[in-house]
Every structure is written in C-alpha cells, then in structure tokens.
Amino acid sequence: MIEVQGLHKRYGNFTAVSDLSFAVRQGEVLGLVGPNGAGKTSTLRCLAGIIPASSGTVRIAGHDLAADPIAAKRALAFFSDEPRLFDYLTARQHLNFVARIYGVANHEAIAQPLLEEFEIADKADQLPGELSRGMKQKLAIACGLLHSPQVMFFDEPLTGLDPLGIRRMKNSIIKRARAGATIVLSSHLLHLLEEVCTHVLILKRGEKIADGTLAEVSARFSNGDANVNLEEIFLRATGGSDI
Structure with a gap:
C-alpha cells in the first residue's frame, strides 16, 4: 500500500533524507523512529505530498504520488502534532466541510460515530476556541478519518492527549490496521510504538539504519538479549543518540 524507492529530500545544500526505500503493506503499522533531526517529518511530508521530494518515487495505494497526486491523496490521511482548524467552524461544521471536499455521501452516519469514538460528541457545536x-487534536483526527483513508500517516499525533486519550488513540490505530489500513506512526513514545507497531524503520541523519518486523530488528540489535525493548534497540542502532 506504501512503496518508497530512492527517496531523497534536500533543502538547498542540506540533505534531510537520503536514498530511502521501504514498503508498508495492508494491515501493517510501521513505527518511524530516529534521533531529533533524523528526517522523520520530512519523510512523512514527502510521502503525503505536502512537500515535494527532490527525487525518488512514492506509490500510495497503487497510485504514483507524482504522476497521479489527486488519486494518491484521496487514499491517505496525514495527522500532524499540531491540529489545523478553522476558527469559525464548529466541530460538526468541520466534519461537514471535509465531507464536501472528499465527496463523502451520507457523511452524518460516519461523522457521529467518530465524534463518539473520540469523545467529542458533546462538543459538536462548539468552536475550536472553546476546545x-x-x-482539538481529536477533532482533527476525526476529520482525517471521515473519508475512510486506506493509508494513514501520524506525525507525533498524541501531543496534548491525556494518558487515557493516548490509550484510546492506540486502540483506534490498532482497530483500523486490523480493518486493513496501512499506517506509519512517528512518535517519541517508544513504549507506545512497541505496543502498536508490527514493523519499525530507524533513521539517522536521513539514512535508513534498519527496518523490518519488530522481531527482525530486535534480533539484529539484541546481542543475544531476549528481553531487549524498542528503546534499547533504538539506542544500540543509533549509537545512543537522543530521540
């Protein structure tokens, strides 16, 4: 569902992402990890078509992002750490607006369960300034899920959520992966990634250090330690770099 070949992203003379290739299949949840400045956000924004890649190819749900961007973007949703909302639209009006953009028919039947899932149904007629x-983060995620995207990119989406909200978001991600969505999740909360992800991709200075299933990457860096966790894998793979 996500296929990346030879992705490069440069900002002037600075290379943020270098020759990155990987794939994420239907039902998989890939944890994207790396030290600060490793290129995680640049990678996600290139994959979502928010910024152009300098070179390389990206395919989303079978669509070439460069050749057929509208079809590719209709199949995906991108969730950032900062909710982007309109000041003068209520929560319900945000969902109505998104439904019109994506042409979601009978969207009320989808919108109401989303409001209830993210526990904002009682805030449906309030403005963002009242939330x-x-x-706000829950509303932004509900809006992104309204068109039932096949591919989802989460870039530190849990900022601002309380512990219970984080737990429920984790369950929501798992539920959608089990329903067949393809998900990439970038977060500094390594214990969360360990609970949610089936695969992991580790970046350092824009280059891929390791990728594969959690078991495969763990075996590579475990040094025979059967109890090694994702945080220890990360530290060994990156040489102890700060996340």
Whole structure:
C-alpha cells in the first residue's frame, strides 16, 4: 500500500533524507523512529505530498504520488502534532466541510460515530476556541478519518492527549490496521510504538539504519538479549543518540 524507492529530500545544500526505500503493506503499522533531526517529518511530508521530494518515487495505494497526486491523496490521511482548524467552524461544521471536499455521501452516519469514538460528541457545536488542546487534536483526527483513508500517516499525533486519550488513540490505530489500513506512526513514545507497531524503520541523519518486523530488528540489535525493548534497540542502532 506504501512503496518508497530512492527517496531523497534536500533543502538547498542540506540533505534531510537520503536514498530511502521501504514498503508498508495492508494491515501493517510501521513505527518511524530516529534521533531529533533524523528526517522523520520530512519523510512523512514527502510521502503525503505536502512537500515535494527532490527525487525518488512514492506509490500510495497503487497510485504514483507524482504522476497521479489527486488519486494518491484521496487514499491517505496525514495527522500532524499540531491540529489545523478553522476558527469559525464548529466541530460538526468541520466534519461537514471535509465531507464536501472528499465527496463523502451520507457523511452524518460516519461523522457521529467518530465524534463518539473520540469523545467529542458533546462538543459538536462548539468552536475550536472553546476546545482544549487534546480535544482539538481529536477533532482533527476525526476529520482525517471521515473519508475512510486506506493509508494513514501520524506525525507525533498524541501531543496534548491525556494518558487515557493516548490509550484510546492506540486502540483506534490498532482497530483500523486490523480493518486493513496501512499506517506509519512517528512518535517519541517508544513504549507506545512497541505496543502498536508490527514493523519499525530507524533513521539517522536521513539514512535508513534498519527496518523490518519488530522481531527482525530486535534480533539484529539484541546481542543475544531476549528481553531487549524498542528503546534499547533504538539506542544500540543509533549509537545512543537522543530521540
């Protein structure tokens, strides 16, 4: 569902991502990890078509992102750490607006369960200025899920959520992966990734250090330690770099 070949992203003379290739299949959840400045956000934004790649190919749900960007973007949703909302639209009006953009028919039947899933149904007629930081994030995610995307990119989406909200978001991600979605999740909360992800991709200075299933990457860096966790894998793979 996500196929990346030879992805490069340069900003002037600075290379943020270098020759990155990987694939994520239907139902898989890939944890994207790396030290600060490793190129995680640049990678996700290139994959979502928010910024152009300098070179390389990206295919989303069978669509070439460069050759057929509209079809590719209709199949995906991108969730950032900062909710982007309109000041003068209520929560319900945000969902109505997104439904019109994506041509979602009978969207009320989808919108109401999303409001309830993310526990903002009682805030449906409130403006963003009346919502907490966590509720804004939940609304942004509900909007992104309205068109039932096949591919989802999460870039630190849990900012502002309380512990219970994080737990429920984890369950929501797992549920959608089990339903067949293809998911890439970037987060500094390595214990969360360990609970949610089936695969992991480790970046350092824009280059791939390792990727594969959690078991495969763990075996590579475990040094025979059967109890090694994702945090220890990360430290060994990156030479102890700060996440």
